[in-house]
Amino acid sequence: MKSTGSVGRKRAKVLAATVCLTGLLALFVMLDLAQAFINLSFQDALFALFGYGNETHIIIVQKINGPRVIMGCAVGAGLGISGAVMQAIFRNPMASPYILGLSSGAAFGAALAMSFPISVIPLFVTVPVFAFIFCMVTMFLVYSISRVGGRVPTETLILCGIAVGSLFSALVSLLTYLAGDRMMGIVFWTMGDLSQNGWQNSMIVVPLILAGSLIMVARGRELNAMMLGDAHAKDLGVDVKKVRLEMLISSSLVTAAAVAFVGVIGFVGLVVPHILRIILGPDNRAILPLSMLGGAAFVILCDYLSRALFADLGILPIGILTSLIGAPYFIYLLRRRRHEVGWN
Amino acid sequence: MLKIEDLHFSYRDKPVLSGIHLNIVPGEIIGIIGPNGCGKTTLLKHLNRNLDPAVGRVLIDDTDIETMTKSDIAKHIAVVPQSNEIHFSFTAKDIVMMGRMPFLKKFQGETSEDIRIVDESMKKTNILEFEDRFINTMSGGERQRVIIARALAQTPEIILLDEPTLHLDISNQFEILDLVKKLSDEEGVTVVIVSHDLPMVVRYCHRIVMLKDQKIFAMGTPEEVLTEGNIREVFNVDAVLEKDERTGQNTVRVFGSCTNG
Numbered sequence: 001m002k003s004t005g006s007v008g009r010k011r012a013k014v015l016a017a018t019v020c021l022t023g024l025l026a027l028f029v030m031l032d033l034a035q036a037f038i039n040l041s042f043q044d045a046l047f048a049l050f051g052y053g054n055e056t057h058i059i060i061v062q063k064i065n066g067p068r069v070i071m072g073c074a075v076g077a078g079l080g081i082s083g084a085v086m087q088a089i090f091r092n093p094m095a096s097p098y099i100l101g102l103s104s105g106a107a108f109g110a111a112l113a114m115s116f117p118i119s120v121i122p123l124f125v126t127v128p129v130f131a132f133i134f135c136m137v138t139m140f141l142v143y144s145i146s147r148v149g150g151r152v153p154t155e156t157l158i159l160c161g162i163a164v165g166s167l168f169s170a171l172v173s174l175l176t177y178l179a180g181d182r183m184m185g186i187v188f189w190t191m192g193d194l195s196q197n198g199w200q201n202s203m204i205v206v207p208l209i210l211a212g213s214l215i216m217v218a219r220g221r222e223l224n225a226m227m228l229g230d231a232h233a234k235d236l237g238v239d240v241k242k243v244r245l246e247m248l249i250s251s252s253l254v255t256a257a258a259v260a261f262v263g264v265i266g267f268v269g270l271v272v273p274h275i276l277r278i279i280l281g282p283d284n285r286a287i288l289p290l291s292m293l294g295g296a297a298f299v300i301l302c303d304y305l306s307r308a309l310f311a312d313l314g315i316l317p318i319g320i321l322t323s324l325i326g327a328p329y330f331i332y333l334l335r336r337r338r339h340e341v342g343w344n
Numbered sequence: 345m346l347k348i349e350d351l352h353f354s355y356r357d358k359p360v361l362s363g364i365h366l367n368i369v370p371g372e373i374i375g376i377i378g379p380n381g382c383g384k385t386t387l388l389k390h391l392n393r394n395l396d397p398a399v400g401r402v403l404i405d406d407t408d409i410e411t412m413t414k415s416d417i418a419k420h421i422a423v424v425p426q427s428n429e430i431h432f433s434f435t436a437k438d439i440v441m442m443g444r445m446p447f448l449k450k451f452q453g454e455t456s457e458d459i460r461i462v463d464e465s466m467k468k469t470n471i472l473e474f475e476d477r478f479i480n481t482m483s484g485g486e487r488q489r490v491i492i493a494r495a496l497a498q499t500p501e502i503i504l505l506d507e508p509t510l511h512l513d514i515s516n517q518f519e520i521l522d523l524v525k526k527l528s529d530e531e532g533v534t535v536v537i538v539s540h541d542l543p544m545v546v547r548y549c550h551r552i553v554m555l556k557d558q559k560i561f562a563m564g565t566p567e568e569v570l571t572e573g574n575i576r577e578v579f580n581v582d583a584v585l586e587k588d589e590r591t592g593q594n595t596v597r598v599f600g601s602c603t604n605g
Contacts, residue, residue: 006435006437006475006476007437007454007459091431091432218450218451221442221445221448222445224434224438224442225442225445227432227434228430228432228434228439228442229425229427229430231394231423231425232425234392234394234414235392235394235418235422235423235425236418236442236443236445236446236498237413237414237415237416237417237418237419237445237446238414238415238445239414277433281433281434281435281438282432282433282434282438283434283438
């Protein structure tokens, strides 16, 4: 039958994209795991990962590269899916953790927790908790300021996100000056760094991001209906208020977890879902999980490049690379795809 | 059978509906008319609990919809909303498939039965040939047919249409309403239409509910409701219901506003 064919074709396309992205992710993960100041082959890296071979290799792969790669995958997946969900609930392709200022809000929370440590509670608890609180604060701030009569126009949403984001970035900078030795430098907070983490932080970040993502993926169908408009979704039996609140909270949680220990890595949540939508169409049941895969692949690739490109000079902050790719794409979105973005 | 009992609703202390009683009979096409702000759309929104009444009840087959979940209601009642502008590039088929949402559990994919129902709905509304076209590249009439197909895919007993012909050209207006009439005749679907378009309502509806000042002003067959006096009283226009010689059907001729005349 012809029509079963069209559903089948769509499923085949999604499957093909899944296979491609998994392959790319695996390749980038191996590149990044084998990235070192000495010559390390894929094979050496793979052996070392499971504890075989040269002791230096094992240390490099398990102690240095391993935690960074895991953290990078989690952060990329989290930023990718959060961006996709925000674009769906704001019905706006420009929404993302970075553009809406949420990453900066979360970074401020994390920086605050670091600069004023509470002696009885360890940092690995206070940092993500504060990041989450301030991420939520930013979300509701941006959401309520930019909402005009039940609608969230692109202009106000983005301007508001930029304004609130700048405010929190400035506050983070202030904190780094006031409490310099207790916390990471400004470069860490504004351009991200995956390498400051051991396994312990990953153990916190990975489950948080997986749990939040699962909640979001489970709502793919409802999000599709909400992209048509609240009235459509309600008529199709969706409890719009409940789903929206659930999505605002879980995307904030995931963004906070993604920012708390690695700082702000920009544009992942904007670029990845958007490219996937161009290839696969807007169905969130495919876009959300694939944004996780794509986000992870994008972040790990950028991490690898940031180390490999100018290896003689040192390591670039990863955010430079994601922004170098993401910012032009953002401008392209504004110019080329105006009608889709709702600017006319 | 859809029953509305003593419905009251206010918006920010301003009464919008007060004391509405209405029985909607299975299989009928019923039109709700009235001037701007008389509460037509508000009434429609109460029928599928898009709004909750301040006082009163809405019953589907004697079950208070207050006790039903939103997706259970969507299994009985489908809506074709007033504005159907959609900015994302879902295909026509994606949109119609959403009509099966109320029947699916979390993570459950569409079954072959769902796909069959969707294909059937698209066939009835004559949109099978553009199932792969994007909704945001379609004309208003095409889009309206996709949304009606989505409503059919919900396999509802009742379809609510809010100003179904508002943004359509004349030929599309007839096409859409002929389609609705056909569905009502052939499938026995109950149809509730909110509209400003008196000639259209007269032509297609079995029964008309005329609202004025938050209340039902008149209710009955088009001939009973659309008398010269009622139209003047409710719409402040000079108009008559008459049988058109050429089509043999009722129509409304509007001569002008009563204020200037």
